[in-house]
Amino acid sequence: MKKYTYTEKKDTRSGFGAGMAELTDKNPDVVGLCADLIGSLKFEKFIEKAPERFFQIGIAEANMIGMAAGLATEGKIPFTGTFANFSTGRVYDQIRQSVAYSGKNVKICASHAGLTLGEDGATHQILEDIGLMKMLPGMTVINTCDYNQTKAATIAIADYEGPVYLRFGRPVIPVFTDENQTFEIGKAWMVNEGKDVTIVATGHLVWEAIKAGEILKEQGIDAEIINIHTIKPLDSEAILSSVKKTGCVVTAEEHNRLGGLGDSVAQLLITEYLAPQEYVAVNDSFGESGTPDQLMEKYGLTANDIVAAVKKVMSRKSESL
Amino acid sequence: MHDIQKLKNIASQVRRDIVRMVHACQSGHPGGSLGCTDFLVALYFDAMKRKEGFDMTGKGEDVFYLSNGHISPVFYSVLAHAGYFDKSELATFRKLNSRLQGHPTTHEHLPGVRIASGSLGQGLSVAVGHAVGKKLDKDPNLVFSLHGDGELQEGQNWEAIMYASHNRVDNLIATVDYNGQQIDGPTSKVLSLGNLKTKFEAFDWKVLEVENGNDMEEILKVLDEAKSLTRKGQPICILLKTEMGYGVDYMMGTHAWHGKAPNDEQLQKALDQLEETLGDY
Numbered sequence: 001m002k003k004y005t006y007t008e009k010k011d012t013r014s015g016f017g018a019g020m021a022e023l024t025d026k027n028p029d030v031v032g033l034c035a036d037l038i039g040s041l042k043f044e045k046f047i048e049k050a051p052e053r054f055f056q057i058g059i060a061e062a063n064m065i066g067m068a069a070g071l072a073t074e075g076k077i078p079f080t081g082t083f084a085n086f087s088t089g090r091v092y093d094q095i096r097q098s099v100a101y102s103g104k105n106v107k108i109c110a111s112h113a114g115l116t117l118g119e120d121g122a123t124h125q126i127l128e129d130i131g132l133m134k135m136l137p138g139m140t141v142i143n144t145c146d147y148n149q150t151k152a153a154t155i156a157i158a159d160y161e162g163p164v165y166l167r168f169g170r171p172v173i174p175v176f177t178d179e180n181q182t183f184e185i186g187k188a189w190m191v192n193e194g195k196d197v198t199i200v201a202t203g204h205l206v207w208e209a210i211k212a213g214e215i216l217k218e219q220g221i222d223a224e225i226i227n228i229h230t231i232k233p234l235d236s237e238a239i240l241s242s243v244k245k246t247g248c249v250v251t252a253e254e255h256n257r258l259g260g261l262g263d264s265v266a267q268l269l270i271t272e273y274l275a276p277q278e279y280v281a282v283n284d285s286f287g288e289s290g291t292p293d294q295l296m297e298k299y300g301l302t303a304n305d306i307v308a309a310v311k312k313v314m315s316r317k318s319e320s321l
Numbered sequence: 322m323h324d325i326q327k328l329k330n331i332a333s334q335v336r337r338d339i340v341r342m343v344h345a346c347q348s349g350h351p352g353g354s355l356g357c358t359d360f361l362v363a364l365y366f367d368a369m370k371r372k373e374g375f376d377m378t379g380k381g382e383d384v385f386y387l388s389n390g391h392i393s394p395v396f397y398s399v400l401a402h403a404g405y406f407d408k409s410e411l412a413t414f415r416k417l418n419s420r421l422q423g424h425p426t427t428h429e430h431l432p433g434v435r436i437a438s439g440s441l442g443q444g445l446s447v448a449v450g451h452a453v454g455k456k457l458d459k460d461p462n463l464v465f466s467l468h469g470d471g472e473l474q475e476g477q478n479w480e481a482i483m484y485a486s487h488n489r490v491d492n493l494i495a496t497v498d499y500n501g502q503q504i505d506g507p508t509s510k511v512l513s514l515g516n517l518k519t520k521f522e523a524f525d526w527k528v529l530e531v532e533n534g535n536d537m538e539e540i541l542k543v544l545d546e547a548k549s550l551t552r553k554g555q556p557i558c559i560l561l562k563t564e565m566g567y568g569v570d571y572m573m574g575t576h577a578w579h580g581k582a583p584n585d586e587q588l589q590k591a592l593d594q595l596e597e598t599l600g601d602y
Contacts, residue, residue: 031457055453058487060480066446067453067484070386073435074454075378093440094477098447102427102437 001217002192004210006176010147012168012204013111017042018147019154020079024049027077027158033068034081035061040170041081041111061086062094068106069098077158078106084113084167085126092132099163100136106163108133109154112170113143114203114254115282115299116292125287131259133165134232140185141232143167143253143261145206147175149229152183160185169254171292173204188235194224197310197317198242201252202228202261205280208296209252211303216310223310234264240273248276248317250309254301257281276316278309323367323541331402332362332537333595336568338398338411340591343582346415349423352578354395356500356563357467359535361399368544370462375405375432383462384451386436388444389469389498390424391580396434397421405433442475444468445495449481449556452493463551466495471503474512479524485556486525494547496559499534502576517560527555534563568595 023030024046032046033055047054057064061082068078080087087110088095099106110129117125134141140162144150150168157164164185191206192213201209206227213223224242228235243249249269251262262279269275282299296302335358343349365371369383387396394414401408406420413419420429424439436447448466455462472478485493497517505511514520521528527550531543540561547557565579566572569591583591 052457055488057484058480060477060484062443062477063446063449063480063484066443066477066481067450069436070447070450070452071454072450073378073384073447074451074458075380076454076457078450094443094446097437097440098443104436 001213004176006174008175009172010175011170011172012144012147012150013040013170014042015144015147015150016109016111016154016166016168017045019151021045021049022155023158024053026155029075029077030158031055031071031076031078032081033057033064033078035059035064035086037082040083041109043081061091065091065094066098069102069104072104072106079109080106081109081111083117083124084110084129085124088129088132088165089126096136100139103138104163105161107157107166108164109166111168113167114169115287115295115301116169116171116204116254118170118292118295119289121289122286127256127282127287128259129167130231130253130255130261134264138163139232140164140230142185142230143203144229145203145227146173146177148177148179148181149183152181153229156183156185167203169204171204174207176207176210186230186233186235188238189227189229190238191225191227192223194222194246196222196246197224197314198239198246198249199223199225199252199306199310200228200239200249200261200265201225202231203254205252205254205301208301208303209306212306212310215303215307221310221314228261231261231264234268236268236272239265239268243269243275244273248313250278250280250306250313252280252306255281256284258284276313276320278313280305280309325537328362328366328537331366332358335362335395335398335402336595337592339394340569340583340588342394342398342411342414344588345412347582348415349394349582350391350580351394351582352502352565352572352576353389353392353469353498353500355567355569355572356535356565357392357498358395358567359537360467360496360540360561360563361395363537363540363544364465365399365403367541368548369465377435379435380458380460381462384435384464386438386444386448386451386464386466387425388438388466389441389472390438393421393423393425396425400433403433406431441469441472442477445478445481448493448495449485449490452490453488455492463548464493466493468495468497469503470497470499470501470514470517471508471511473497473514473517482521482524482526489554490556491552491554494551494557494559496561498563499560500563500565502565502579504576504579506576521558525555527557529557529559531559531561534561535567570594
């Protein structure tokens with residue numbers, strides 16, 4: 001198991017804020033729109049550096065998406081920001097018609113995704129957003145794993161022509177990827193090569209997968225871990241070549257087990273290469289109030305849950321042999 | 322100077338296109354299309370500053386957004402007459418493999434269309450977004466948009482209306498097709514809009530009214546006035562009182578032809594009433 005360490009913990013949303021600040025110099029066409037959540041999205045530096053390119057929309061997310069489509073038509077590259085719930089579910093039809101179907105170069109950036117938003121509870125914790133966004137034709141769906149990757153992804157999507165959903169979170173989590181990485185949309189990142197099981201993880205569950213890999217190593221299980229930061233388009237080649245080697249897969253995500261990364265992987269396997277799969281995901285449920293750690297524990301999204309899923313999938317693999 | 326007779330002739334040709342398009346596929350929305358014909362003709366053939374050809378951004382020219390996308394027949398016909406694509410293509414309206422989808426879309430790359438519309442209530446936000454984009458680019462041209470009155474029942478409009486006045490989006494002229502009809506009946510019965518003029522004014526918009534939205538002279542006069550009032554700190558709304566189905570007697574004064582196609586006999590009757598015969602697709 002390759003050793004991963006970290007010296008600090010940061011929230012992924014601050015990576016978004018840092019990426020946006022850098023884009024003020026890098027790309028004069030980038031504009032920011034926010035629905036009354038400047039602090040939550042860490043837009044402050046962008047506003048400080050390019051106030052004329054920032055639009056405070058107020059608590060009016062539908063208008064924000066429409067305005068972004070209009071700005072994109074003029075040739076701007078709009079980045080909209082609010083919580084994941086209000087970025088997707090609340091404005092699904094606006095994104096569908098005015099952005100995706102219209103082919104507009106809008107970047108829908110969503111903070112506070114998933115359960116780990118914490119104490120606010122289920123009204124604010126969307127667990128269906130990856131599914132909603134990946135069902136839209138032409139939509140790219142990205143879910144980043146730490147501060148550095150979120151910053152790199154934010155900068156990278158400005159150079160990509162087309163609608164993008166960029167998902168990140170609220171809690172502080174280990175920063176373990178390179179500071180000066182380049183972000184390649186649609187290209188999986190091999191975290192650790194192994195031969196017994198494939199763990200495909202996205203978002204901050206990648207860190208849980210690394211912890212799980214260390215636990216498994218002590219038990220003599222050699223896990224291959226893949227960071228899928230881009231859920232759509234899915235790096236099918238990377239997943240298939242790994243599963244062909246290991247013969248089984250565990251998917252891990254902070255999302256409803258229906259419609260997320262796990263389902264994308266399952267769809268790939270059922271059409272290309274049959275292999276046992278287990279999901280680490282929220283079991284078709286709403287969330288609730290609690291600290292992020294409590295919620296990760298209660299809804300089964302920790303390293304230990306990944307370990308348990310690995311055991312289960314490996315026993316199914318041996319049964320099928 | 323406005324060439325009123327030329328505009329009226331184009332409007333008659335457009336009306337003939339509308340009834341024939343809807344008849345050919347036995348589907349579509351003739352009522353609102355006929356009601357808005359004079360306005361769209363005035364816009365594209367007189368009021369708007371347009372460049373040659375078409376590019377998606379509309380930099381350096383006025384742009385128009387149709388929010389009430391179901392009146393696509395009038396939009397397509399006006400675009401074709403304005404030279405964005407060949408008039409013969411109008412015959413493919415709502416048919417398989419056509420660029421002229423039931424509701425307008427950019428998906429088929431039809432020149433003249435900059436946004437998909439049809440799911441109601443979204444167009445004003447897009448128009449506001451484009452207008453602030455033009456300001457950012459220091460482009461002195463204007464953004465025009467058209468909305469159904471029933472469409473104002475969608476709350477997103479009021480988000481956009483609030484934004485536009487708060488942020489002094491004064492390069493925008495939004496027109497409401499104030500025909501008082503929607504699918505299920507008169508707007509006053511389905512869900513009353515109240516006094517739209519005072520509502521827009523309460524949101525700090527400048528409001529202009531056209532009492533006869535099918536009178537070319539009156540439309541041109543208000544469009545001139547609206548343009549003269551841009552860049553003065555307020556977004557502008559035109560309340561255009563049109564008659565649904567205007568030009569075809571049996572379609573007027575009722576919401577029955579909101580989304581219904583004429584049969585062969587009804588088509589002929591409509592064509593007979595629309596006096597201009599030149600330029601049919």
